[in-house]
Amino acid sequence: MRLVSVSLLALAVAACSSTPPIETGPVVTEVQLLALNDLHGRLEAPEEAVSVTMADGSVATVPAGGAAMLAGALKQYRTGASMTVAAGDLIGATPLASALFLDEPTIEALDLMGLEYSALGNHEFDKGVPELLRIQNGGCDQFTDRAPCALDGSFDGADFTYMAANVFLPDGTNLLPDAFVKDFGAVQVGVIGLPLVDVPGLVAPNLVDGLVFTDEAEAANALVPRLIAEGADTIVLLIHQGARGVERWDDKGCAGLSGDVLPIVEKLDPAISVVVSGHTHFSYTCTLPMAGGEGERLLTSAGRYGAFFTDIRLEFVGEELVAKRADNVVVQGEAFVGRDGETIAPDPRLPLFNPDPAVEALVARTVGAAREQMDLVVGRLSGPAPDHPDDYESPVANLIADAQLASTRAQGRGGADIAFINGGGVRAALVPGVNGHLTFEQIFTVQPFGNTLMTMTLSGAQLKALLEQQFMTAEGETREYHLIPSGNFAFAYDMTRPAGDRVVWMRLDGEDVDPSRDYRVTANNFIAAGGDGYTVFKQGRDVTGGGNDLDALVAWLADGRAVPAVGRITDLTPRR
Known part of the structure; x- marks a missing residue:
């Protein structure tokens, strides 16, 4: 019986040794990507x-x-x-x-x-x-x-x-x-x-x-x-x-x-x-x-x-x-x-x-290191000045344009007649606190770029060409992206008109802009150098620098301001 058992054991071992190995499938791997963007x-x-x-x-x-x-x-x-x-x-x-x-x-x-x-x-x-x-x-x-x-x-x-x-x-x-x-x-x-x-x-x-x-x-x-x-x-x-x-x-x-x-x-x-x-x-x-x-x-x-x-x-x-x-x-x-x-x-x-x-x-x-400067009260406002979600005219954009005109109006500062702010350069609303107080942090949030104000000479014809660039890309495609003017300037547009002729009228201090007359125009250095597609600014003559845009807004608000109304830009496009 013992010999039989040994023989059977040997046969069993032989059988096991001839069994093919178990095949495993390909490796399964999961890779994870954790993705962020626009933290700012x-x-x-x-x-x-x-x-x-x-x-x-x-x-x-x-x-x-x-x-x-x-x-x-x-x-x-x-x-x-x-x-x-x-x-x-x-x-x-x-x-x-x-x-x-x-x-x-x-x-x-x-x-x-x-x-x-x-x-x-x-x-x-x-x-x-x-x-x-x-x-x-x-x-x-x-x-x-x-x-x-x-x-x-x-x-x-x-x-x-x-x-x-x-x-x-x-x-x-x-x-x-x-x-x-x-x-x-x-x-x-x-x-x-x-x-x-x-x-x-x-x-x-x-x-x-x-x-x-x-x-x-x-x-x-x-x-x-x-x-x-x-x-x-x-x-x-x-x-x-x-x-x-x-x-x-x-x-x-x-x-x-x-x-x-x-x-x-x-x-x-x-x-x-x-x-x-x-x-x-x-x-x-x-x-x-x-x-x-x-x-x-x-x-x-x-x-x-x-x-x-x-x-x-x-x-x-x-x-x-x-x-x-x-x-x-x-x-x-x-x-x-x-x-x-x-x-x-x-x-x-x-x-x-x-x-x-x-x-x-x-x-x-x-x-903590920034708090003292952040909390400093530097201005006053009569009420909230909202921003526009699509970067069109808004009370806060008008406020900035007015501040930039005031900062560059003196002859020694540029002798500006008009100022413009690009809609994308306005980053937030201004909502004052108790007694209308505005902190440096609030104003900085609206104008965080540290741009320099530039004043240049443009003819009335160039001014119209500049405003037409709001409504047309460099490739000739239609767009609508506003330049918001200071309160002494107004214009109207009609998007159904041909590209290059959508501005219907322009007025400075209530008078029609003369195509042959020269005007002094202020803008931040971003758009003054052609940013946002406003390349007409690069044709400007007698360009002078006029200080920092944030400083201009702080100075304008220092003695208190009323919230400006909208209405400087008129959309005459027929609506169905």
């Missing part, structure tokens, strides 16, 4: 109220934003195979707490958040290329009116990498890196970053002199073969251009989606599976068909000011991307009281977050 240095909670449609159809309005809460939310959501990216305008047009320190605290906060790659936005160019490179590389060399390294005595630069695939120096080299491949072990993901080609029209043109901005889609597509050769299994594009018009940010059907990023997306190589966008301040997560029926592509944007981040998941089987999805997550913040007196509070049905302690301490230290 909002270190403190911006008191943004976000409406969220719940599963039962009800709508909750919750507070959102704040750098510490955003950092905490990213930490809570981050997986083991994650990359944090951004689509630009992280700095520039920032609140006073960040701007006083040249946005160095915002860069430090983004480092603490774990940001790795970001496209350049247009506002990263606001202070010129040398300052942009200092922000990336660090150091205390001074390139602006404000002293760098004022908060900590030193500045190490960004730990993350700004990218500019379509921005070239005169010698043909990139201003900043164009693309990278991120290794996740089983898979590799390519990343391309670029600003919109229209940057030279969105900043003072002298700030980008010598730089060449090329077509976004062409620049991105040209990098695809290199990234694939370097092992990329799919490619993500970070681009500071965006869409708008979505009826609801939380509707993935993206009803009403439009905007300048869409033609770019349609031209992209199929290897680019995800586009993280920005610029428009809209929030959306859309699935769009690729041209030629070659699959679908994600298009995302996380709104503005850190009120959202986008959680993007890419699923790979082996090296093949088989699924992708994206969700915008509201960064619920602290409760606040809205303008109508209602309390905007977090909703427990949505994710709740704890602020990141390191970022919270950084924000407190920064705001």
Whole structure:
């Protein structure tokens, strides 16, 4: 019996040794992208109220934003195979707490958040290329009116990498890196970053002199073969251009989606599976068909000011991307009281977050250092001066134009007859506090750019040509984007008239503008150098500088002002 047992055991062992090994399937990998855009240095909670449609159809309005809460939310959501990216305008047009320190605290906060790659936005160019490179590389060399390294005595630069695939120096080299491949072990993901080609029209043109901005889609597509050769299994594009018009940010059907990023997306190589966008301040997560029926592509944007981040998941089987999805997550913040007196509070049905302690301490230290200047009462106003959501004429825009005329009217200051402010240069409403008091922080929020006022001579004919540029792009396409005048000037327009002849009349001090007469015209240096497409300003003669735009507004409000009425611009377009 014992021999039989041994024989049977030997047979069993032989049988086991001939059994083929169990085959395992390809490795399944999920890669996460955490995406931001258009933070604009909002270190403190911006008191943004976000409406969220719940599963039962009800709508909750919750507070959102704040750098510490955003950092905490990213930490809570981050997986083991994650990359944090951004689509630009992280700095520039920032609140006073960040701007006083040249946005160095915002860069430090983004480092603490774990940001790795970001496209350049247009506002990263606001202070010129040398300052942009200092922000990336660090150091205390001074390139602006404000002293760098004022908060900590030193500045190490960004730990993350700004990218500019379509921005070239005169010698043909990139201003900043164009693309990278991120290794996740089983898979590799390519990343391309670029600003919109229209940057030279969105900043003072002298700030980008010598730089060449090329077509976004062409620049991105040209990098695809290199990234694939370097092992990329799919490619993500970070681009500071965006869409708008979505009826609801939380509707993935993206009803009403439009905007300048869409033609770019349609031209992209199929290897680019995800586009993280920005610029428009809209929030959306859309699935769009690729041209030629070659699959679908994600298009995302996380709104503005850190009120959202986008959680993007890419699923790979082996090296093949088989699924992708994206969700915008509201960064619920602290409760606040809205303008109508209602309390905007977090909703427990949505994710709740704890602020990141390191970022919270950084924000407190920064705001504390800036507080004395922020709280200084520097002016008075008779009541609220609203802004216009589409950058048309508004009480606050009229107030700024009047301040700029007053600042440059004296012969020694420019001898101005008229002043204009571009609608996009007005960043907020002015809402005075007790006794009509306005703080420096409030006024800075309205005019954060630190532009210089320039006064020049234009003929009446040139003045009309300038106003026509409100209604036509350089490519001859129709647009409507207003120049708001000082109170002594008025004009009317009709959009049904031919391009180049839409201005019906112009009047200065109640008299028709004479095409052959010369007028002294004030504008900020951004539009005076051709920004926003107002190239007629560049034809101006006898150009003189007239001080800082913020200083002009502070001086105008110092003794108190009434809120100006609207009515300087008359729309005569027939309405059906």
